[in-house]
Amino acid sequence: MLKTLKKWWRYLGAKLGADFESRADPKIQLEQAITEAQEQHRRLKEQAANVIANQKTTEMQLNAKIEELGKVNSNARQAVLMADESAKKDDTTKAIEYTQAAEAFANRIISLEAEIESLKAIALQAAGASDQAKAAVSQNSAALQKKLAEKQKLLSQLDQAKMQEQLNVTMASLSETVGQDVPTMDEVRSKIESRYAKASARAELEGSGVEAKMLEVEHAAVNLEAQARLEQIRSQLGIATAPTTEPATEPATATSPATEPATEAPPAT
Numbered sequence: 001m002l003k004t005l006k007k008w009w010r011y012l013g014a015k016l017g018a019d020f021e022s023r024a025d026p027k028i029q030l031e032q033a034i035t036e037a038q039e040q041h042r043r044l045k046e047q048a049a050n051v052i053a054n055q056k057t058t059e060m061q062l063n064a065k066i067e068e069l070g071k072v073n074s075n076a077r078q079a080v081l082m083a084d085e086s087a088k089k090d091d092t093t094k095a096i097e098y099t100q101a102a103e104a105f106a107n108r109i110i111s112l113e114a115e116i117e118s119l120k121a122i123a124l125q126a127a128g129a130s131d132q133a134k135a136a137v138s139q140n141s142a143a144l145q146k147k148l149a150e151k152q153k154l155l156s157q158l159d160q161a162k163m164q165e166q167l168n169v170t171m172a173s174l175s176e177t178v179g180q181d182v183p184t185m186d187e188v189r190s191k192i193e194s195r196y197a198k199a200s201a202r203a204e205l206e207g208s209g210v211e212a213k214m215l216e217v218e219h220a221a222v223n224l225e226a227q228a229r230l231e232q233i234r235s236q237l238g239i240a241t242a243p244t245t246e247p248a249t250e251p252a253t254a255t256s257p258a259t260e261p262a263t264e265a266p267p268a269t
Contacts, residue, residue, distance in 0.1 A: 026158055034151050041137075041144050048133035055126035062119040069112040076105030 083098030 027155065030151055030154055030158075034147060037144055037147050041140050044140050045137055048137045051126070051133040052130045055123065055130040058119060058123045058126045062116065062123050065112055065116045065119060069109065069116060072105050072108045072112060076102050076109060079105055 079098050079102035083095050083102055086092075086095035086098055
């Protein structure tokens with residue numbers, strides 16, 4: 001029973017995950033991915049800053065110890081000189097006191113030298129860690145910039161995909177029925193072509209009837225009457241009749257007797 005419940009739980013989780021992925025907006029998911037990458041880069045920079053700060057602190061401590069060592073060395077030499085002068089003056093008490101002070105300075109020198117060697121090792125490790133942290137931040141920054149550029153490219157591709165999907169829907173609506181109240185282009189084209197064919201058929205039938213021929217005859221009679229009236233007006237005005245469009249007849253080929261050349265008279269005998 002428990003094994004079956006586990007299977008159902010896993011199946012339900014996988015189904016919910018698949019439903020979420022299918023319904024999730026890619027643009028929002030892309031923003032989430034970029035935001036997460038930026039947050040990781042911010043945390044990396046904070047860690048790198050802590051490493052570099054540790055290096056700086058170690059370097060400051062080392063410099064302080066080195067400076068203190070210089071002062072203690074100077075004090076130890078001064079104590080040795082003062083103890084020697086007191087011994088030359090047979091001032092045994094002061095000579096002993098200065099000698100003890102010189103020994104104390106010497107012990108401090110030994111301690112400082114040990115601390116300095118330890119700080120040098122720590123500072124060397126901190127410098128290496130600092131260099132690695134800087135390199136990691138630089139590499140991650142370059143990767144983040146690459147992701148940002150890829151984000152713009154993906155957003156552009158997403159917009160193009162949405163536009164293409166909308167165009168596909170629009171083109172499909174031109175050839176497919178999209179609803180009872182919305183005719184398609186094919187339906188509208190068929191209706192227009194049908195009306196045009198009917199109108200052309202009626203016009204052809206009307207033109208071939210007796211009434212159409214009668215109208216043609218009446219129109220021709222009106223034209224003849226108009227031509228006669230124009231001839232009458234020209235005659236009254238003394239204007240020659242307008243030339244017709246028919247080609248003129250060719251002149252006769254026979255020559256007139258008047259145009260024939262005269263024959264020469266015979267010579268006198």
